[in-house]
Amino acid sequence: MAGNGAYGNDPDVHGKFGVFGGRFVPEALIPALDEVAAVYEKAKNDAQFIREFDHLLRTYAGRPTTLTEVPRFAEQAGGARIVLKREDLTHTGAHKINNVLGQALLTKRLGKKRVIAETGAGQHGVATATAAALLGLECVIYMGAVDCERQALNVARMKLLGAEVVPVTNGSQTLKDAINEAFRDWVTNVDTTHYLFGTVAGPHPFPEIVRDFARIIGVEARRQMLELTGRLPDAVCAAVGGGSNAIGVFHAFIGDENVALHGYEAAGHGLDSGEHALTLTAGSVGVLHGSRTYVLQDDEGQTIESHSISAGLDYPGVGPEHAWLKDSGRATYHGVTDDEAMQAFSLLARTEGIIPAIESSHALAGALVLGRELGPEATILVNLSGRGDKDMGTAMKYFNL
Amino acid sequence: MTTLQTVFAKAKADNRAALVGYLPAGFPSKGGDVAAAAALVEAGCDVIEIGLPYSDPLMDGPTIQDAVHRSLLNGTRIADVMRTVEGVAATGAATLVMTYWNPVDRYGAERFARDLANAGGVGTITPDLTPEESEPWRAASAAAGIDTVFLVAPSSTEERIKAVVDCCTGFVYAASLMGVTGARETVNVAAEGLVKRTRAHTDLPVCVGLGVGTGAQAAEVAGYADGVIVGSAFIRRLLDAPDEAAGRESCAALARDMATGVRR
Numbered sequence: 001m002a003g004n005g006a007y008g009n010d011p012d013v014h015g016k017f018g019v020f021g022g023r024f025v026p027e028a029l030i031p032a033l034d035e036v037a038a039v040y041e042k043a044k045n046d047a048q049f050i051r052e053f054d055h056l057l058r059t060y061a062g063r064p065t066t067l068t069e070v071p072r073f074a075e076q077a078g079g080a081r082i083v084l085k086r087e088d089l090t091h092t093g094a095h096k097i098n099n100v101l102g103q104a105l106l107t108k109r110l111g112k113k114r115v116i117a118e119t120g121a122g123q124h125g126v127a128t129a130t131a132a133a134l135l136g137l138e139c140v141i142y143m144g145a146v147d148c149e150r151q152a153l154n155v156a157r158m159k160l161l162g163a164e165v166v167p168v169t170n171g172s173q174t175l176k177d178a179i180n181e182a183f184r185d186w187v188t189n190v191d192t193t194h195y196l197f198g199t200v201a202g203p204h205p206f207p208e209i210v211r212d213f214a215r216i217i218g219v220e221a222r223r224q225m226l227e228l229t230g231r232l233p234d235a236v237c238a239a240v241g242g243g244s245n246a247i248g249v250f251h252a253f254i255g256d257e258n259v260a261l262h263g264y265e266a267a268g269h270g271l272d273s274g275e276h277a278l279t280l281t282a283g284s285v286g287v288l289h290g291s292r293t294y295v296l297q298d299d300e301g302q303t304i305e306s307h308s309i310s311a312g313l314d315y316p317g318v319g320p321e322h323a324w325l326k327d328s329g330r331a332t333y334h335g336v337t338d339d340e341a342m343q344a345f346s347l348l349a350r351t352e353g354i355i356p357a358i359e360s361s362h363a364l365a366g367a368l369v370l371g372r373e374l375g376p377e378a379t380i381l382v383n384l385s386g387r388g389d390k391d392m393g394t395a396m397k398y399f400n401l
Numbered sequence: 402m403t404t405l406q407t408v409f410a411k412a413k414a415d416n417r418a419a420l421v422g423y424l425p426a427g428f429p430s431k432g433g434d435v436a437a438a439a440a441l442v443e444a445g446c447d448v449i450e451i452g453l454p455y456s457d458p459l460m461d462g463p464t465i466q467d468a469v470h471r472s473l474l475n476g477t478r479i480a481d482v483m484r485t486v487e488g489v490a491a492t493g494a495a496t497l498v499m500t501y502w503n504p505v506d507r508y509g510a511e512r513f514a515r516d517l518a519n520a521g522g523v524g525t526i527t528p529d530l531t532p533e534e535s536e537p538w539r540a541a542s543a544a545a546g547i548d549t550v551f552l553v554a555p556s557s558t559e560e561r562i563k564a565v566v567d568c569c570t571g572f573v574y575a576a577s578l579m580g581v582t583g584a585r586e587t588v589n590v591a592a593e594g595l596v597k598r599t600r601a602h603t604d605l606p607v608c609v610g611l612g613v614g615t616g617a618q619a620a621e622v623a624g625y626a627d628g629v630i631v632g633s634a635f636i637r638r639l640l641d642a643p644d645e646a647a648g649r650e651s652c653a654a655l656a657r658d659m660a661t662g663v664r665r
Binding site for chain 2: 014022023024025026027028029030031032170171176177180183184187188189190191284286287288289290295297299300301302303
């Protein structure tokens with residue numbers, strides 16, 4: 001069963017989007033997942049919860065975020081009209097704040113006092129530490145040791161916000177290993193702890209919960225595009241690692257058949273180099289981190305380590321709803337190399353005075369190509385999922401600044 | 402071939418619990434795995450679980466993670482796991498494979514079940530396969546004539562325990578605590594209650610794993626369970642030994658202690 005919507009907008013009772021999703025976790029975690037699902041089901045239909053969440057989004061996160069049209073940038077896209085959804089203007093500087101505020105409120109409803117989270121680029125960790133500080137929750141963040149090094153600024157921010165940051169030295173020492181370690185903590189401390197999952201992956205109900213808290217991006221953008229241009233965009237572009245910002249912006253447009261949805265994964269050094277994070281474009285169906293989805297894996301199901309210049313996209317799995325959108329043909333996924341992303345990063349900074357996150361730069365690079373394909377009459381909405389302050393170390397190295 | 406049924410029947414007839422030892426395939430080396438498992442059998446293990454090394458073992462603590470990582474670096478593949486099973490089954494112990502789901506899924510459930518049965522394996526333990534997702538695997542296993550062991554946990558509700566035991570053949574794996582694999586100072590008090598709750602739903606043997614590391618703990622668990630499962634404590638000894646022979650002897654000494662424990 002594909003769930004209620006034509007494109008699996010909602011998963012079925014087992015958390016399946018078509019054949020994707022579900023739960024592949026130790027039995028010890030099932031009651032906790034059931035509890036989260038039940039509390040969320042109640043909360044999402046509770047006017048008070050909705051009011052609280054909305055209040056935090058407006059007064060704390062800085063919603064609604066604005067749209068910005070970028071004509072000088074768009075000159076490189078054959079003159080197509082490019083409009084950015086400015087998630088970089090939220091508090092903490094990325095779309096991650098939407099989900100963490102929702103889940104932090106949920107943690108309170110679960111009666112738990114401690115949150116744990118995994119982080120790659122550090123944005124989800126910073127957002128979680130922020131929400132935990134705001135709501136008085138104890139906070140532990142698992143982060144790959146490699147990522148701790150390349151995102152030192154975000155590590156410092158999390159510590160300043162009162163979180164404990166645990167560097168993970170297993171495996172590839174990146175996001176996937178941080179997720180494994182967070183699961184191990186959760187299974188040990190599940191009575192007191194909520195695992196504040198950071199993307200639309202993982203076991204049911206996380207893909208649905210994270211999506212629902214992130215979908216405000218697309219809801220706002222759809223209304224704002226109608227106000228700005230009088231019609232819906234021809235295409236919506238977003239970067240895809242785990243896929244939360246992309247689902248967030250895509251979701252409100254899924255029923256709009258004339259709006260093309262384009263996801264951009266990290267092609268790293270290129271498909272042929274083997275060093276990439278092209279989960280949807282070059283991966284195969286498997287199980288990772290509790291969910292059936294596309295996975296970078298070898299012929300025996302061992303996870304292949306991913307690569308991206310962006311720690312936020314460096315993940316060998318992807319949310320199951322994206323897997324479903326891909327297989328159903330509703331969304332199209334492409335690869336953008338490190339170099340292409342960095343060129344778009346630099347171009348947006350120089351032409352529009354906006355320094356984007358390297359994650360978002362993948363979507364920007366994709367929009368440049370798409371604009372040239374669609375022609376000057378086209379309007380393209382790009383989710384600018386985060387700001388680039390955290391990536392300055394990488395940019396300094398890359399551009400020799 | 403020794404089956405789980407004959408092992409547990411014999412242990413019951415002897416008025417003792419069965420001793421189950423876990424080692425990952427390819428650890429401490431290719432070939433060294435069979436020798437280590439044979440030493441455990443010689444020392445009194447009735448059942449051997451051979452771990453299929455996986456890149457993302459999210460239920461395992463640092464000791465097993467370390468061993469599995471080394472095994473993968475040694476290039477262990479599923480064909481090696483099957484060869485290990487063949488070698489261990491030849492010792493006369495009932496031999497299972499403990500595996501996360503993705504490698505089986507990728508290999509093909511029917512092919513995996515068939516190859517395992519052909520290698521002399523008697524079943525699998527699948528810690529991240531839930532009853533809801535297990536139907537194709539149970540069908541493939543039944544067709545190949547191998548058992549399917551699933552886990553119950555202290556957090557499991559009565560409904561969940563029933564759902565899990567209904568999927569089990571051979572025995573039920575009761576996770577003694579909320580947490581990952583690894584020897585601990587004490588075996589969690591939740592284990593005994595979990596065994597009792599599980600027995601209310603099944604006549605299958607119930608074995609306790611997670612956290613058992615000494616003969617005294619094995620004796621304690623044997624007082625209320627049908628089997629005692631030990632993994633990390635053996636692996637720790639192999640990791641700490643100066644060479645494989647010394648590691649095997651150290652493991653055998655611990656296994657003898659445990660085997661005495663389950664007979665107390």
